[in-house]
Amino acid sequence: MQEAGYNGMADHRKHHAEYLNNIKELKELAAQPRIQGMSYELSVTTNQVVVDWIVDHIMKIDKKFGEYVKGQGSGKSLTR
Secondary structure, three states, rough: OOOOOOOOOHHHHHHHHHHHHHHHHHHHHOOOOOOHHHHHHHHHHHHHHHHHHHHHHHHHHHHHHHHHHHHHHOOOOOOO
16 A cells, blocks of 8 residues: 555554454453353354454455556556
């Protein structure tokens, strides 16, 4: 993103930081002793976090970056 000069990089990083924070919170909840029914609620919450990431981030936000790179059409090679 930096090499491509993508102006949405700061927001993109914020999205990743939020997701990592959500995962950290889920891991902390998973490490706590189970209360009856809690494991089901945690499973539902975990599933929702992952699905939201796939739908909202990968399919929308990451796609915007892909469209940006395609739109540049300069033939410039981006390295990792």
